[in-house]
Amino acid sequence: MATETVRMDAVKKLYKNKRGIRNITLDVNKGDVLGLLGPNGSGKTTIMKLLCGLIKKDAGEVKMFGLDAEESFERVMRKVGSLIEAPAIYKKLSAIDNLMLTARMRGADEKRAMQYLERVGLLQYANERAERFSLGMKQRLGLSMALVGEPELVILDEPVNGLDIEGVVGVREIIEELNKKGTTFIISSHIASELEKVCNRVAVLYDGEIAAENEMSDIERRYPSLEEYFLENIRKRRGALL
Amino acid sequence: MIALKNELIKLFSKKKYIVFIVIAAAVVLIRFLGTAIFSGMISWAANNGFSLGKGMASVYDMISFNIRVFTPFVVFLAVSDLFSAEIQEDTIKSVLSQPVTRGQVLAVKTVAALIMGCVCYFSMYIICLIMQIISGGGFNNAATVLLAYVLDIIPLITLITMSICLNLLIKGPALSLLVSVIAYLALTYLSYYNGTVSPFVFTSYLEWHKLLIGSTVPVNVILSRLGILAGSVLILYSISYIMFENTDF
Numbered sequence: 001m002a003t004e005t006v007r008m009d010a011v012k013k014l015y016k017n018k019r020g021i022r023n024i025t026l027d028v029n030k031g032d033v034l035g036l037l038g039p040n041g042s043g044k045t046t047i048m049k050l051l052c053g054l055i056k057k058d059a060g061e062v063k064m065f066g067l068d069a070e071e072s073f074e075r076v077m078r079k080v081g082s083l084i085e086a087p088a089i090y091k092k093l094s095a096i097d098n099l100m101l102t103a104r105m106r107g108a109d110e111k112r113a114m115q116y117l118e119r120v121g122l123l124q125y126a127n128e129r130a131e132r133f134s135l136g137m138k139q140r141l142g143l144s145m146a147l148v149g150e151p152e153l154v155i156l157d158e159p160v161n162g163l164d165i166e167g168v169v170g171v172r173e174i175i176e177e178l179n180k181k182g183t184t185f186i187i188s189s190h191i192a193s194e195l196e197k198v199c200n201r202v203a204v205l206y207d208g209e210i211a212a213e214n215e216m217s218d219i220e221r222r223y224p225s226l227e228e229y230f231l232e233n234i235r236k237r238r239g240a241l242l
Numbered sequence: 243m244i245a246l247k248n249e250l251i252k253l254f255s256k257k258k259y260i261v262f263i264v265i266a267a268a269v270v271l272i273r274f275l276g277t278a279i280f281s282g283m284i285s286w287a288a289n290n291g292f293s294l295g296k297g298m299a300s301v302y303d304m305i306s307f308n309i310r311v312f313t314p315f316v317v318f319l320a321v322s323d324l325f326s327a328e329i330q331e332d333t334i335k336s337v338l339s340q341p342v343t344r345g346q347v348l349a350v351k352t353v354a355a356l357i358m359g360c361v362c363y364f365s366m367y368i369i370c371l372i373m374q375i376i377s378g379g380g381f382n383n384a385a386t387v388l389l390a391y392v393l394d395i396i397p398l399i400t401l402i403t404m405s406i407c408l409n410l411l412i413k414g415p416a417l418s419l420l421v422s423v424i425a426y427l428a429l430t431y432l433s434y435y436n437g438t439v440s441p442f443v444f445t446s447y448l449e450w451h452k453l454l455i456g457s458t459v460p461v462n463v464i465l466s467r468l469g470i471l472a473g474s475v476l477i478l479y480s481i482s483y484i485m486f487e488n489t490d491f
């Protein structure tokens with residue numbers, strides 16, 4: 001019985017402009033909260049899109065829950081909830097109707113959908129059309145879409161983007177609570193201090209490759225902060241490339 | 243099935259489709275009133291007194307307009323909403339990261355567009371039938387015309403797959419819609435004015451009920467036309483499938 005939720009082995013994906021990710025080998029175990037930290041364009045979103053089947057890899061192997069991610073796509077995706085880049089929201093539909101699109105596909109009823117709207121603080125706007133939502137409200141709605149299916153693995157690409165202070169704290173609390181129940185997370189962020197609080201492992205990406213990877217506890221022991229760890233590894237890489 | 247429900251909810255949340263059907267209904271009504279007033283004046287002049295002429299509206303009205311103009315346009319619009327618009331607005335990613343394969347997504351979206359086409363067909367049918375009943379025509383030919391619409395669902399599928407194919411090739415909903423319309427006009431032109439190619443162009447058979455109803459066309463002719471329609475669907479759908487399956491979103 002494999003405990004690995006995700007296993008990426010020498011995965012390569014280059015877009016037409018030859019940028020993308022190369023040689024990504026990454027394991028995520030059940031119950032992990034893995035943080036992806038990297039400069040703009042380093043490949044965080046690309047990794048996440050690959051895990052959600054939005055793009056196809058050029059080479060390597062991706063296993064999720066012990067299954068080939070492409071061959072067993074349906075079975076795998078039943079256990080994966082995601083919020084990638086800007087949330088996918090239909091402007092003409094209300095918050096609850098938007099959420100129900102995802103909920104329905106994952107066997108969740110309207111009652112459960114309402115619970116998740118409440119969870120992200122949107123209950124009072126449930127019947128309002130999403131076109132009138134602010135950036136942070138859309139982000140909250142996107143978050144509820146990732147969570148409503150109660151998946152085993154949640155992939156969040158910059159989840160606190162656009163959120164107010166309460167929202168940021170709220171997201172952290174949700175992650176902590178679900179993680180206690182065994183949910184695995186992969187989270188990207190530009191805010192090192194935010195990842196530091198929730199992650200138990202961090203991978204630093206640079207130019208489409210993994211520059212460093214370590215347990216959060218080890219990083220805490222050896223560096224003053226995650227930010228320092230990140231900067232040191234990025235500079236090392238940059239130096240090596242010059 | 244749930245995925246299909248989702249696509250239909252998204253499609254019908256857009257008011258423009260209701261507006262189009264209402265406009266089409268209004269056209270039928272204006273036409274009917276126009277004829278009624280005109281013939282009413284004639285009968286007035288002839289001193290026969292005013293009467294709402296019997297048979298001034300028929301369920302046959304607008305069938306060509308509906309099948310050749312109205313429904314194709316609405317269907318092209320629906321396809322551009324289902325494909326290009328979702329790709330451009332990046333909402334497609336939430337459709338694709340559900341537990342359904344891309345093949346299923348493509349199939350479900352195709353069926354959703356077809357349902358929109360059928361809604362056009364049959365709402366026009368019902369409106370025209372009501373007009374006929376009002377003008378005293380009763381249920382004359384109601385079954386025949388219904389059969390005609392049902393038969394013409396098959397060529398409608400070819401139009402939909404053509405448009406899907408173009409939507410996957412061309413970026414942006416407006417451009418995709420425009421190119422679909424232009425391609426449709428071009429093919430229609432060929433099917434009218436170019437005798438050598440017209441038998442092989444599916445737009446020649448959009449109203450193929452004309453061949454099937456009320457005339458005795460040999461079975462082999464029907465089969466060869468069905469072959470052209472089905473073959474076109476097969477080719478266009480396969481191309482769409484390959485493109486949809488291999489695109490990065």
Ligand SMILES: Nc1ncnc2c1ncn2[C@@H]1O[C@H](COP(=O)(O)OP(=O)(O)OP(=O)(O)O)[C@@H](O)[C@H]1O
Pocket residue numbers: 015016017019020021038039040041042043044045046047490
């Ligand atoms: N659709 C695309 N076509 C071509 N190149 C792309 C595409 N998407 C991403 N890239 C390139 O791939 C590389 C990785 O992009 P990616 O979006 O994964 O970065 P990221 O780490 O998420 O960045 P950010 O922090 O800005 O979100 C970048 O160089 C980017 O330019």
Ligand SMILES: [Mg+2]
Pocket residue numbers: 044045046085157
């Ligand atoms: Mg990104």
